[in-house]
Amino acid sequence: MHNQPNWLSSGLAVELVHALFEGVQLPAARRKTLLMQAGIAPRVLEQPQNRLPPAQFARLYRLLVQLFQDETPGFFSRPLRPGTLKFIGLSLLDAPNLQVALHRFAHLFSILQDDARYEIKILDDQVELRWIELQAPQASRELVHQLMLRLIHGLASWLIAEPLPVTEVAYAFAPASSVVFAFYPQVMTYHAPLSCLRLARRHLQAPLRQTKRDLQAFLRRAPADWLDVAMDQDRVVHQVRDYLMRINPAAKVPEVAQRLHKSVRSLTRQLAQEGASFQQIKDQLRRDLAIEQLGRRHLPINQLAEQLGFETSASFYRAFLRWEGCSPRTYRQRLQG
Template identity: 35%
Template sequence: MSIKRYSISMHFARVLMNAARRRGLDEDVLLGEAGISRRLLDNPHLRITPDQFSRLMRAIWRLGDDEFLGMGAQRCRQGLFALMAKQVIHSRSLRSVYYKLGHFYNLVNDSLRLELKVEGDEACFSMILTDPAQDPDFLLREFLLLLWHRFPSWLIGQRIPLKHVAFDHAAPEHLAEYRLMFPCPAKFEQPSNCLVFDAAMLAAPVVQTPEALANHLRRAPFDWVTRPAYYPVYTRRVLDHLERSDDLGGATIQNTAAALHLTERTLRRKLDAEGSSFQGLKDGLRRDMAIHYLSQPSMPISQISRQLGFSEPSAFTRAFRQWTGELPKTYRDAARSRK
């Protein structure tokens, strides 16, 4: 059993809608295009699919004609990212990508300042917002740093290994989501927002083509928010094992440890050191898969229950309510209503 989609906290959809509300955008149109009901939006503990989040972001881009989502000091007209991307696709190396990317935005929009610095064996791509008060929930910072990492990584055909990521704001309440976004430690209350990585990576050649870019842009931002979550070593190994399991419900820490050639005690200690737990990982995976399957109306809830390894639908219903505060049927009906 495997799943390529990871759910996204409702926090991010709520922040997007708050920004849209401040701009006076039509909320019913936005939620309708995303397939998110108001009742679901009002529950901060729920999660949505990457497809729903991507459709919401695209709708806000279109209605607001602003790729900075109303969170910048100046509107960034829709299409500017594509214009920049069509220039940098012809770059020879990652160094050229970051220089051209920064130069482009520094010329066309005063909402931010971008700069690539190299000191010794470290490269730092930094971003400073000229009016950070326009981004009170930090979503623009989070999204743009995510973009400055994932798009260049796509261009060179490999993930850029980050040493750390830094933000100029305090650690947020949704800090746990950062492990899904950035494959490295996060530092807060820093002078700027930045990505720090090995300077040797700047020599990596660009391998993508203009034809591949056209498809990439058509899918945006879906590909940027559906990358597999980044986890520490043993957390990742456990998740990989669970995703491959044909009997997720019957997976235990004992048989998982055996499959990973570890003792149960060693696996518990390794997960604890990484801030994880076996049951938490198993429940999180089942929750994300349930949300994904519930977004597909053709799959009966009884089938979802079996797919996730529950002995009976009532057991799945109890578990889903514990995870999200909602009944599976209520969640599906609310998602269908798009009100």
């Protein structure tokens, strides 16, 4: 089992962006332009420990899809033209259960792609979703294997409108010196005969709960929904982050503890057992939200500070300087080139 950083690496590591660019031939100036359009400051990529909100990576991914007319940009020798995933999705929606939908998805993908295929294997009380590589991908092997497993997991979770817990993930490669963009750090192994993830077999009989209208929204946000699919929502860190994100990013410990039906002491202890603290969760979320807003809108800095629950603009400036090594204003200026 490969040890990964704790949940605080919940954003996407910048290595994911570097790996994404491996499969496409672009001059440095064009890459910089795409990063700016996605709301990513190029200097953020210079530090391996930096994290990106999934929405920023998703925007960059969509820009590459548009530029290369390939829904798996530069991954394989044969591109998947825009609209492919839409028609695959439409063919799944009338399946009687998840098992039939997954087999359809694997079959259709094998028709469209020569380089690799999916395989659904039932093993006693588990189901194994396999990624079978027939020839090496054009892009980073680690990126492709991880994203394609994430795709089928995210799609399956979306189809039944329920995050599917993963019991094990195996990769058919050795870990690089800094594999920090892995999506399943708690259940991940390397050097496997093939790349796959395992789910409980009972989920296969779940009915599908999505419609054509839902599919449009899913594809419009792609790949955000299947990149950010929840894996372990029972963890207290996720419950706290979810409350802060949906209800009040400025909430204090007593408010959140009360909403989660816990005492402050119990909440603090459970977070510590999961390797986190309330303030760490709050800071990470506010950092992600700040980066997202600075890249998307020209919201005045003082208003953004207020939205994020900082008492003053000065305290927001100090926090952002600690997170990113520059002020929010400087960060926004860099995004604007």
